[in-house]
Amino acid sequence: MRQSYRSDLTDEQWEIIKSLIPAAKTGGRPRTVDMRGVMDGIFYVLVAGCAWCLLPHDFPKWKTVYHYFRQWRISGDWERIHEQLRKWVRAIEDHHPSPSAAVLDSQSIKTATMIHRDVGYDCAKQIKGRKRHVLVDTLGLLIVVVVTAANLPERA
Numbered sequence: 397m398r399q400s401y402r403s404d405l406t407d408e409q410w411e412i413i414k415s416l417i418p419a420a421k422t423g424g425r426p427r428t429v430d431m432r433g434v435m436d437g438i439f440y441v442l443v444a445g446c447a448w449c450l451l452p453h454d455f456p457k458w459k460t461v462y463h464y465f466r467q468w469r470i471s472g473d474w475e476r477i478h479e480q481l482r483k484w485v486r487a488i489e490d491h492h493p494s495p496s497a498a499v500l501d502s503q504s505i506k507t508a509t510m511i512h513r514d515v516g517y518d519c520a521k522q523i524k525g526r527k528r529h530v531l532v533d534t535l536g537l538l539i540v541v542v543v544t545a546a547n548l549p550e551r552a
Contacts, residue, residue, distance in 0.1 A: 398454035403443040404436045412484075416477045418468065429456050437461035482537050495533035502529045504546045516547030 405413065410432055417435070420427035437455035441448060451458040468474050483493040504518040507525040517524045527546045531539040 398433075399452075401436070401440055401452075403439040405432065405439065410435075413477070413481075416480055418471070418473050429460055434461050434464050438465050441465075478538075482533075482539075485537060486533070486535060489535060491535065495535075495537075495539070497534050498531050498539055499534075500529065500531050500550060502527050502550050514543070514545045516545030518546035521546075 413435065414431070417431050433456045437451055437458070438461060440446075440455065441451060441461070444450075448458045448462045451461060455461060468477075486493050486495070504521045504523040504527045505525050506523055507515055515525060516527075518527060523546055525546045527544050527548060529542045529544065529550065531541075533539055
């Protein structure tokens with residue numbers, strides 16, 4: 397039994413999300429890693445904001461946790477999981493699973509001085525840096541986030 401962390405999934409959350417985790421690939425060695433531990437490890441890094449190699453030792457090995465995170469990011473599984481969870485929340489709230497309207501907003505943020513890639517100057521807010529564009533549905537549930545140079549207007 398490992399130590400629990402504030403970022404860990406509850407038993408109810410795990411029951412909901414475990415069906416959305418991609419199945420093990422066919423062929424090769426069977427999957428032996430605890431997938432709940434992998435998910436808890438990913439959420440720990442997200443909440444703590446630490447490096448992967450600083451993942452506490454009571455989680456699966458950090459390279460294993462990072463491997464699954466990266467594999468699911470590349471394959472689009474994170475977007476699929478997010479989309480399904482959003483549909484379920486909308487259904488619980490007695491709304492159609494697909495939103496009929498959305499709201500777009502952006503925020504310009506300063507970047508570190510050594511960052512030169514995708515940086516621009518937002519004249520309206522007088523900030524040199526990046527801009528995060530957020531699209532949410534009518535319930536405030538996230539649809540997509542895009543990070544651009546700060547000089548890119550929302551209409552673009």
